[in-house]
Amino acid sequence: MTMIGLVDCNSFYVSCERVFQPRLRGLPVGVMSNNDGCVIALSTELKALGIKMGTPAFELQHLVRQGRIHLLSSNYELYGDMSQRVQSVLEEFAPAVEPYSIDEMFVRFDGFTHEQLLEHARQLHHKVRQFTGIPVCVGVAPTRTLAKLANRAAKKISAYQGVCVLQHDSRETQVLLKKIELGDVWGVGRRLVERLTVMGIKSAWDLAQANPKEIRRRFSVTLERTALELRGVPCIEMNDFDEARQRIMTSRSFGKLTDNLDEIREAIRQHGQRGAEKLRRQNGLAKAVLVFLKTNPFRQDLHQYSPSLVLELPRPTADSREILHAAGHALQRIYRKGYLYQKGGVMLLDLVDASRQQLSLLDTPQSDADRQRSAKLMNTMDELNKRMGRGTVSLGRPTPGAAWHLRCANLTQRCSTRWDELPLVQAR
Structure with a gap:
């Protein structure tokens, strides 16, 4: 029987920082969002102080100055690399690994007895920590939804010691489902909870016992699948979450307000290149490009202007050069002096x-040759950036210190991806 495991990295961003800064272990640590705006990742010690997800960073500065807590800027390059390292370890233990998010990955196990699978999951739990330094919890069950709940139990119930393996028809699974509230079931949002509660469905167990056809009639096929998965009937395939996106947005707030067109052009160029990379990764082509700018709506003392413009591309493309050419034209048309963006x-x-x-009826052999050259060039750029680090090869170089760069006052070193930021050991 095929079993599905969910491996969830504990306090992932904080754990990545602690791998290379052991002094932070056991201390209350938080990681801030872009531009050091608010806290988006918290260590257990920080949560114990009553600090919540999304707390504005400026409200905590007095605790930072007192040395009671530690706040770090987001180091996404480090986190992405550590996520890849965790995945590499998992691939040695399972025939299929499917990343669900940067800190969660589904894995598939085949041909194990319950006892063998429990031991295998415990070994995986130990090896990820040993080889990467990242602590994880492992939940295993016949379906993805049950695996999510098993992972939650592994994290919340100390008796599991970070590993929980559930059989769909076991007494253990029944007891667990009866304890889990609807809001803690994967894919069941607050509004659904309210509507289901009216029907007398208040726990994961109640949803599992409900009539699937009635659930589908009253709600949706998605909730019907959730109910079936809670019964141990697999309804979600490994590739259900790998569908190509219908649009790709790349944007970010500037580090500070600016009206400098050259600096804004650099930001748009960086976003355009990043979007094109994502587009090529899903083997897609874009027919149009939208560029937008925004002023700060909370600064009523400043003039407000938030324009956008869509330009159709001459042909569907994933070539960064063509996308940036169109984006540059769009920016030139919407930019206005006198506004701070x-x-x-x-x-x-x-x-x-x-x-x-x-293809167009006007296509010629030369057009086909141009497309092939374009694809070869873009593939070469992507491969070099994959091997040598993002931004190694780019169209234009960003100006250091430009206003659009993020505020990262507490950025740690990217120890695993940058030669010039490797940790140094000083001999005494």
Whole structure:
């Protein structure tokens, strides 16, 4: 029987920082969002102080100055690399690994007895920590939804010691489902909880015992699948979460307000290149490009202006050069002097599968040759950036210290991806 495991990294961003800064272990640590705005990741010690997710960072500065807590800027390059390292370890223990998010991954196990699988999961739990330094919890069950609940139990119930393996028809599973509230079931939001409660469905067990056809009639096929999965009937395939996106947005708030067109152009260029990389990764082509700018709506003392413009591309493309050319034209048309801009971004629209693109009647052999050269160049750029680090090869170089760069006053070193930021050991 096939079993599905969910491996969830504990306090992932904080754990990544602690791998290379052991002095932070046991201390209350938080990681802040872009531009050091608010706390988006908290250690157990920080939660114990009553600090909540999303707390504005400026409200905690007095605790930082007193040395009672430690706040760090987001180091996404480090976190992404550590996520890949965790995945590499998992691939040695399972025939299939499916990343669900940067800190969660589904894995598939085949041909194990319950006792063998429990031991295998415990070994995986130990090896990830040993080889990467990242603590994880492992939940295993016949379906993805049950695996989510098993992972939650592994994290919340100390008796499991970070590993929980559930059989769909076991007494252990029944007891657990009866204790779990609807709001803690994967995919069941607050509004659904309210409607289901009216029907007398108040726990995961109640939903599992409900009539699936009635659930589908009253709600949706998605909730019907959730109910069936709680019964141990697999309804979600490994690739259900790997569908190509219909649009790709890349944007970010600037580090500080700016009206400098050259600096804004650099930001749009960076966002356009990043969007094109994502587009190529899903083997897609874009038919149009949207560029937008925004002033700060909370600064009523400043003039407000939030324009956007869509430009159709001459042909569907994933070539960064063509996308940036269009984005540059759009920016030139919407930019106005006299405004301080807070944010800018690029959205790629009308995406199509590159293998199914419809060619024009005006296409020539030269057009086909141009497409092949474009694809070869972009593939080469992507491969170099994958091997040597993002931004190694780019179209244009960003100006150091430009206003659009993020505020990262407490950024740690990218120890695992940058040669010039490797930790140093000093001999005494």
